Amino acid sequence: NAGVTQTPKFRVLKTGQSMTLLCAQDMNHEYMYWYRQDPGMGLRLIHYSVGEGTTAKGEVPDGYNVSRLKKQNFLLGLESAAPSQTSVYFCASSPGQNTGELFFGEGSRLTVL
Amino acid sequence: DQQVKQNSPSLSVQEGRISILNCDYTNSMFDYFLWYKKYPAEGPTFLISISSIKDKNEDGRFTVFLNKSAKHLSLHIVPSQPGDSAVYFCAARPMNRDDKIIFGKGTRLHILP
Numbered sequence: 001n002a003g004v005t006q007t008p009k010f011r012v013l014k015t016g017q018s019m020t021l022l023c024a025q026d027m028n029h030e031y032m033y034w035y036r037q038d039p040g041m042g043l044r045l046i047h048y049s050v051g052e053g054t055t056a057k058g059e060v061p062d063g064y065n066v067s068r069l070k071k072q073n074f075l076l077g078l079e080s081a082a083p084s085q086t087s088v089y090f091c092a093s094s095p096g097q098n099t100g101e102l103f104f105g106e107g108s109r110l111t112v113l
Numbered sequence: 114d115q116q117v118k119q120n121s122p123s124l125s126v127q128e129g130r131i132s133i134l135n136c137d138y139t140n141s142m143f144d145y146f147l148w149y150k151k152y153p154a155e156g157p158t159f160l161i162s163i164s165s166i167k168d169k170n171e172d173g174r175f176t177v178f179l180n181k182s183a184k185h186l187s188l189h190i191v192p193s194q195p196g197d198s199a200v201y202f203c204a205a206r207p208m209n210r211d212d213k214i215i216f217g218k219g220t221r222l223h224i225l226p
């Protein structure tokens with residue numbers, strides 16, 4: 001049972017390059033989220049989706065785009081990477097908002113030079 | 114303005130003793146509080162939660178206490194074990210389901226042999 005899978009696990013980019021992080025979940029969850037974790041900052045919500053075809057902005061959405069074309073996948077895109085986007089990115093999913101319990105992926109470490 | 118605060122970045126506790134992790138919140142409109150545990154190079158995992166209508170929830174060695182009048186919750190781990198060394202995030206779910214779960218910055222717990 002894979003749960004939430006993120007690819008790639010590691011990536012180094014140069015400033016201005018673009019890339020996409022893929023999140024896949026096999027639990028048939030409706031809700032999916034992208035967070036970033038920075039030292040001393042905790043987990044900050046970038047974008048989220050409450051169902052296939054829907055997306056919404058979180059706390060720190062600037063510089064990122066997302067798409068949820070299929071229920072099981074949630075893509076996070078960086079169109080023009082900046083050093084400030086160096087971070088560890090976590091995808092999460094949940095069946096709904098009954099309790100607030102989220103299931104996280106293992107994380108993707110992104111470095112922008 | 115931080116709505117969920119974990120004021121201790123780190124905590125060291127002797128193995129076998131009690132670990133107490135604290136969390137304060139500023140918004141009375143949260144109805145569910147959660148604790149997540151995170152090991153290095155892994156995603157956070159759900160540990161325990163408590164509804165705002167309760168003041169205590171226990172699960173094995175883990176107990177969460179909620180003091181609504183003080184807007185304070187704490188996680189007690191008894192007895193502490195080496196495997197408990199991790200970062201612990203406090204999180205709160207707003208009553209308004211349009212608002213997303215808010216995480217604290219985390220407390221790193223070190224269990225000393």
